Amino acid sequence: MMDAAVFRAWIVSAAAVVEANRDHLTQLDAAIGDADHGTNLARGFTAVLGALDAAGVSAAEPMVPGAILTLTGNTLISKVGGASGPLYGTAFRRAGKALGDAADVELPALAAALEAALAGVQQLGAAREGDKTMVDALAPATRAFGKAVAEGASATDALGALAEAAEAGAQATIPMQALKGRASYLGPRSVGHEDPGAVSTALILGALRDAARAGR
Amino acid sequence: MMDAAVFRAWIVSAAAVVEANRDHLTQLDAAIGDADHGTNLARGFTAVLGALDAAGVSAAEPMVPGAILTLTGNTLISKVGGASGPLYGTAFRRAGKALGDAADVELPALAAALEAALAGVQQLGAAREGDKTMVDALAPATRAFGKAVAEGASATDALGALAEAAEAGAQATIPMQALKGRASYLGPRSVGHEDPGAVSTALILGALRDAARAGR
């Protein structure tokens, strides 16, 4: 069971890990894209922290988890630009919507929220698994989490499975040839590089595992 | 005593030595100018060879030395451009005019022609000795030649003195700060580099010595 504090901690930790990996993400994007993914996400999450602070101060009562994710999504859409802005923004918005007004989030609800996020990304970006995008991290992670939850795993184990599957998914993009996003313009030359969006997805989901663990 | 064949040989040899030193002259000009001196002179002398050939074919009788130098000067003016085109062109034109119609040139006449060339260059370019220009090779060379001739030296010795003084003059430009030409824009940074025009002057006068020696 995760409360608003855990979700807030997730976003703070995601912002920190994005900032720490800013140059790395940008360099991954330089190899097969346009060298801005780290800058884009760092700009976005900095704005998200500001928005959460502002909302926290003005709100009469603390935001519920769903509201935190919705605000995160809206802010990413408003500040990131590029392909990742609308995609991540939509992912967080859909997840937020799925969580609704609940003050505490159970694992099955979180699993449903992740599925909603994935569906949002795929609906918007039309990428399938294997296209060498963030979907290649988000889809297996969502599946692994759902499976663990269905099998009755603990939060720690389920979130561990989530993060691990995301990381493995990101690494699995290396041999892929990109079919969506900027890397697809390179054709066969996109092979041999890790997809920056898949890596950032793994980082963000890793931050969720860490925040939940610390919140325990 | 030097006839038209010697003067023609001079120009042919000057063209060859300019071509051989084309990159060297351009690199000297890169250091303190605009990296075109070798290209400029090579283009000019190639045109001069063509003009001499054309004139040789069409002329009823062979050209006299003065006409060869005048044609050389006119062609350089028409083909070189830059600072060196009008300056070298004027030098050859003035020398040609000084030699007049004579079929054979005695040493004193050649000395007078060199003085006319130098005067033409200085009238046009207003450079004095020490300004780090071609004048720093041409002036001492003209003086050394005049002195040797006045002292009754042989053609070989007088032309040797000419070429040596020109070379020494060119080398003496290294420590100078340029006051004329493009190198002057560098101010004190022009110190420590040999002036490209002084070097090409030494090459051209060296070609005269060699042509006269070979013609003997």
Place this chain on the structure above:
Amino acid sequence: MKKLINGPDAVVTDALRGVAAAHPQLAVDVENKVITRASGATRGKVALVSGGGAGHEPLHGGFVGYGMLDAACPGEVFTSPVPDQMLAATKAVNGGAGVLHVVKNYTGDVLNFQMAAELAGDEGIEVVSVITNDDVAVEDSLYTAGRRGTGATVFVEKIAGALAEEGADLSAVAAVAREVNERSRSFGVALSSCVVPAAGKPTFELGDSEIELGIGIHGEPGRTRAAHMPAAELAAVALDAVGADLPLDNQDLLVMVNGMGGTPLIELYLMFGEVCRHLEARGARVVRNLVGNYITSLEMQGFSLTVCQLTDSLTRLWDAPVDTPALRWGR
């Protein structure tokens, strides 16, 4: 990295301040990054809005003005703008006859413009989006991101802008924009990479005698690396790529030889001469042209070739008066 900037983060806003100072005929909202005509919305006229990452100047801000765009939204360098910008621009220039969004085909541009269009629709503004996708270096299929939008965007903005200025309605303006895009193809070549300010180093490295063929406009490497070749051969490579997809023989053409930002004009003219020579040999007629820097990739060296099959009415619209910082004639 040596650039005329104050720091990587302030590049776009600092540059917008300069645009504002240079062009009193433009209204520049530096903070929200929206450039509009100083004259504001034109009542009854279809408005044209475009935008995309910065770093392609003069595209798009340099094309705001009479006969072309009503507004442009620059994103960060090589990053598509956010929906808020396009929404603000759309609201600012809507003259009641609807708004055309000219969108280059990149996932980010398409998605962000799409969100803006939805939001504008929510506010009762009719928006039609036209997507440019002229770059033949990229494979087009349902299963890919499709072709990139490059040089044809300039043609679309000029010609659709002219028709809008004449008072045509939104569907007609959108139709001519689509027509120009369909009749246009591009191919780009890089002699060097460029440095994204926030990245601080070249996006790719090229050897002393290597070039990239089939590049886009975001400093990304192309489809293949090749040995550098003389201009005449490069012209043939570019024309073959374009011509494989668009009939050129015996056509009346609008041809742009565009510099990528770091190529001197003397080389662009030289390239254009070579392109004309090849086209002449194919019996094509270059009846209109642009030679210069119109859609760039920061300081990248290289060029792109864009060719559009003209019709009489497209030629007439091309010739119509235009008065923007980067294109100006007839007024």
Place this chain on the structure above:
Amino acid sequence: MKKLINGPDAVVTDALRGVAAAHPQLAVDVENKVITRASGATRGKVALVSGGGAGHEPLHGGFVGYGMLDAACPGEVFTSPVPDQMLAATKAVNGGAGVLHVVKNYTGDVLNFQMAAELAGDEGIEVVSVITNDDVAVEDSLYTAGRRGTGATVFVEKIAGALAEEGADLSAVAAVAREVNERSRSFGVALSSCVVPAAGKPTFELGDSEIELGIGIHGEPGRTRAAHMPAAELAAVALDAVGADLPLDNQDLLVMVNGMGGTPLIELYLMFGEVCRHLEARGARVVRNLVGNYITSLEMQGFSLTVCQLTDSLTRLWDAPVDTPALRWGR
């Protein structure tokens, strides 16, 4: 060396072929390297002829047309043209009212134009030469080659061209040309060198964070090397150099931020913004401006700043219609 050329020797003629193909309003004699208006000599009008080494495009050929030059003669790259060219141009455009030669102050340009003027005089054509020498980086004295002519040349050609178009006589056109030159000063900064095609390698080498201050337009190094600095500081350095020689405070100014050929427009706008900020602080008014590539040094990265103190009548002439490949307004 990677350039869009066929070979070092053919650069200028190949580029002229492209100029000819791009601009039907120009007549280009590729072999003799003379660019004139296709309309030929204008009877009764003072004609303006300029020229200089190639590699500075659009200068001068891009400024041939209504309201500016009647003819331009490009030499080889960075090499002043030969007298034959200027003579041919002068004869071609003489409309009976005399010819103004606009000459940048370089020994080669001055000497070759001087020879051409003499030859034209021999043929009964009245020629007056005006020499531009606006570059404050160079010391001016009787015993030096004097200041270089740089950006002010663009202002002189525009303003004197406008007066000539109005029917003023040769002495009046020459007088306004001299006035513009006297009221203008420039200062240039290089972030990189350039490669003269025939030389095949950079004219000078700069470290990763070094720049050259006080450069000219021929790829030559400047007066001093400095550490790279933010745009705001660079603007101050350039303005201090210019302002030390020309009062700026409380003046109405025409300001050009010119790219050296390899600088993207986004940086030039950014630089212009910084320059305006500094000038505003001095109480100067930037009433007219040019931001872009107008007088370049091949692919060199960097910029030059040129400032001209305007008067009402100079402003009027600046605003007068001009219709050339590189400057166009009012027509």
